[in-house]
Amino acid sequence: MKVFAFNGSPRKGGNIDLLLAEAERAVNAAGQAGGEGHGHEWTRFDLNTMNIRACQDCGGCEKTGACVINDDMVQIRQAIRDADRIILASPVFFFGLSAQTKAMIDRCQAFWCEKYLLKTPLPEGLFGRKGLLLLVGGMKKEVGIQCSETTARAFFRTVSIPEHETQGFLDVDEKGAIAKHATALADVYRAAERLVAKDKQ
Numbered sequence: 001m002k003v004f005a006f007n008g009s010p011r012k013g014g015n016i017d018l019l020l021a022e023a024e025r026a027v028n029a030a031g032q033a034g035g036e037g038h039g040h041e042w043t044r045f046d047l048n049t050m051n052i053r054a055c056q057d058c059g060g061c062e063k064t065g066a067c068v069i070n071d072d073m074v075q076i077r078q079a080i081r082d083a084d085r086i087i088l089a090s091p092v093f094f095f096g097l098s099a100q101t102k103a104m105i106d107r108c109q110a111f112w113c114e115k116y117l118l119k120t121p122l123p124e125g126l127f128g129r130k131g132l133l134l135l136v137g138g139m140k141k142e143v144g145i146q147c148s149e150t151t152a153r154a155f156f157r158t159v160s161i162p163e164h165e166t167q168g169f170l171d172v173d174e175k176g177a178i179a180k181h182a183t184a185l186a187d188v189y190r191a192a193e194r195l196v197a198k199d200k201q
């Protein structure tokens with residue numbers, strides 16, 4: 001399977017970074033366990049280092065489903081098109097997804113037009129399309145997870161991912177503190193295993 005991970009955290013060695021490393025380990029191990037020729041293809045995009053302009057609401061995508069802005073979203077949109085599995089990973093910033101994550105999502109308006117205006121949703125592919133949402137917030141307030149979940153859900157449905165699992169962790173603030181969380185790394189490892197498990201289709 002082709003697995004694409006979108007990292008919306010700017011912190012290298014931060015909590016989302018560590019969770020994504022765990023997810024990558026699980027995906028690679030599951031691919032190796034599947035035997036020769038069954039390996040998964042893992043690609044990670046660090047959104048903070050990419051050139052992703054905010055959506056200009058120019059209406060350019062409404063007739064063709066193509067975005068008129070030529071930046072790193074070109075390769076991201078191709079990845080979303082090719083994906084069997086998508087992992088969206090973001091810290092909670094101001095009770096929602098980080099700006100890096102949200103900018104990428106807003107630019108998926110072109111997929112929204114393709115699906116809902118032009119009535120050509122992305123095809124299911126060989127394995128169906130599934131998602132995993134990873135969230136970390138420094139506060140104990142659940143609303144940060146809820147708001148992020150709502151936006152992420154709209155993203156997943158727009159790019160024709162009909163189901164996704166969410167793993168959200170609160171009260172984890174310091175860089176790398178997720179490693180000391182009682183269950184987080186194991187929770188995400190298992191969620192990533194479920195993500196690429198064929199029997200869950």
Ligand SMILES: Cc1cc2nc3c(=O)[nH]c(=O)nc-3n(C[C@H](O)[C@H](O)[C@H](O)COP(=O)(O)O)c2cc1C
Nearest residue numbers: 009011014015016091092093094095137138139173
């Ligand atoms: C700009 C900013 C806004 C934040 N807003 C929230 C918030 O609303 N709710 C929350 O739970 N944590 C908030 N946090 C804390 C981060 O979610 C927390 O530090 C998280 O562990 C960062 O993940 P990372 O290490 O992957 O970047 C905020 C942090 C920053 C820098």
